[in-house]
Amino acid sequence: MWRKASAAALLALAVGYFYHGSPDLPEQILQYIGLPNFQSPMQSQNDQNSLEQVISTAWETLITLPSRQWSKVAVGVNACVDVVVSGVGLLQALAVDPGTGLDHEVLHSKEDLREAFIHYMERGAAAERFFSDKEVFQMIARAAAEYPNAELYVGGNAALIGQKLATYPDLMVLLCGPVGPKLHEMLNEEIVVPPTSLQETDEFHLILEYKAGEKWGSTQAPQANRFIFSHDVSNGGMSSLETFVASLEEFDPELVVLSGLHMMEGQGRQLWEERLKEAVSAILDIPQDIPIHLELASMTDKDYMNSIMQEQVIPIVSSIGLNEQELLFLSQAAEGPHAEMDAWKGIPDVGRVSDILLWILEEHGRSDPLSEADLTRIHFHTLAYHIMATVDGFWGNQAAAVTAGARVASSQACGLQSVDVSKVELKAPLEFYSSHTEPREKLTLNPAEPVAVWRRGNVTFHMTPVLVCKQPLRTVGLGDAISAEGLVYSELKQQQPL
Structure with a gap:
């Protein structure tokens, strides 16, 4: 006392x-x-630092592992080698001049790349695109690999999530995906890779990063982020999915983490329609008592996203992880709440985010007790804050899970193992509403107890701020680390038979 x-x-x-x-x-x-x-x-600046210190200290008290932890997690199916370079620097080396931005669903040329890069750089937003011309892509990839200070990293959502999970000593991780010799060499030695996943050559993805305030021509980035593109046929067709599912029987995981669906979008409608049906069939072969977490990523085809959401994948997984762009696009594709918005302006409004999360769980999840859908958990992350939305009775330890995700975002963006309060800043609102429309509750985030909790129907929301790194060293893979950390600290409650 x-x-x-x-x-x-x-x-x-x-x-x-x-x-x-x-x-x-x-x-x-x-x-x-x-x-x-x-x-x-x-x-004064010291005023702000004290708030960050209060939040960081409180996180350490809140973040405790659940009583029932995962011992075996299977992750698939996209994996590659990331080549990380300065976006502006590489485009200048390719003799591309700055100009106006324009989004492209698929990149066909250096000009398409320049326009799409500028489009997202001026918004400070992340994006990922397929580059259709193999020869031009290989030329750009060679230039990127030879660019000064270019760095090679483990890439692909599945491989990155697997890498993060493998840092926990009592957790066995299976990774299935197109693993070439370079990637295999770079993976954590504790990760189990089935022999059927090994291939002779690596898949390379180019990561064009830019810093907050960086300029190119008349474009200035409002915040640090990255633009990703590749000509990746193996991951593009999710060619490892059936191998992944076949390997689960022997590995016997307690949790399955699935990613890579976004890679199929660039293959064209005819191919993705057929392949998506095959993917759903493969996912349905996973034993029903094994929860599945689906990690989403940037997409542009509303029909494809709608297929994933309405009738195909989302209803048959237990959990999803996504950011603010993916959340809004998902709502736009299925004409959900706030679908009329073109984009978020500044920090996404908590009330609007809450409305869309609730709608997903009510319309496409198991919020309705009579629903046959499996979805009961959504881990939402944006630069300034994270929200965990869960259907009551299915998940525990979510306050710890959402804060663990925020903590890793704060430390990893700065290239550190722990949070340094002198290098981060609080950008999350301390006051907000639980919904954008009535009835709504006004909520206050207390830095000394930095998880705001509210309920809407039978869905509970846990929200915590992120201590945003002032000078991020690397933004790639943050979403994957956030989702992995959130899953480690989440506990699936045992369901009583009906």
């Missing part, structure tokens, strides 16, 4: 020292830590 009182007193003194005169803290938070709401015209 004395320790608790002392901790509260120390917190009040620390925050009081830094926040004396701050008009920016909501009244509820000031009352919680026992400070008056003094008015002052200035707020």
Whole structure:
């Protein structure tokens, strides 16, 4: 009891020292830590640092492993080698001049690449595209590999998730995908790769990164991000999916993580329609008692996304992970809430995000007890905050799971093993609404207890801020690390037979 009182007193003194005169803290938070709401015209940098410190310290208390942990996880099916370079630098080396941006669903030339890169750079948004011309792609890939300071990394959502999961010593990980010699050499030695997944050559993906404030011509990036493209036939056709499913019987996992569906989009409608049906058939062969997490990624074809959502994949998986672009596009494709929006403006509104998450679980998940859908969990992540939305009765430890995801985003973006509060900043709103429309609840995020919780129907939402890295070193794979970490700390509740 004395320790608790002392901790509260120390917190009040620390925050009081830094926040004396701050008009920016909501009244509820000031009352919680026992400070008056003094008015002052200035707020020092130390003020902001203290908030980050309070949140980071609170995370460490909140993040605890569940009582029932996964011991074996199978991950598939996209894997490759990422070649990471400066986007502006590479395009300049290719003798491409800056100009106006224009999105392309599929890239056919260097000009398409330039236009699509500028389109997303000026928005500070991530995107991934298929490059149709094999010879031109190989020429660009050679230039990228020879570019000064080019770096090679493990790539592909499945391989990146597998790499993150393999850092937990008591967790056995199976990775299935097109694994070439270079990728095999780079993988964590604890990862099990079936012999049928090994191939003679690697698949390469080019990652064009840009920094916050970086300029090219008249374009300036509002935040750091990356543009990804490839000519990847193996991953594009999810050629390893059947091999993956066949390997599950011997491996006997407790959780399956599936990714790579977005790679099929660039293959053309006729091919993806047929292949998607085969993919669904393969997924249905996975024993029903094994939960499946689906990791989504950037897509542009509304018909393809609609097929994944309405009648094909999403209803037969237990969990999905996605970012703000994928969430809005998913709603646009199926004419869900806020589908009239072209894009998010600034930090995505929590109320609008909450509306779309609820709609997915009600219309395409198991929020309705009579529904035959399996989807009960959505892990949403954006730069400033994360939300975990779960149907009541299916998942536990979600406050720890969502904060673990936020913590890894804060540390990994800065290239660190733990959060350094001097290198991060709070961008999440401290006050927001549970919905964009009535009835809605006004919520306050308390930095000392940095998980806001609300319910809508039988869906519970857990939201936590991200301490955003001021100068990120690498943005690729953050979403995969976030989802992997969230899964490690999640607990699937045992269901009573009907």
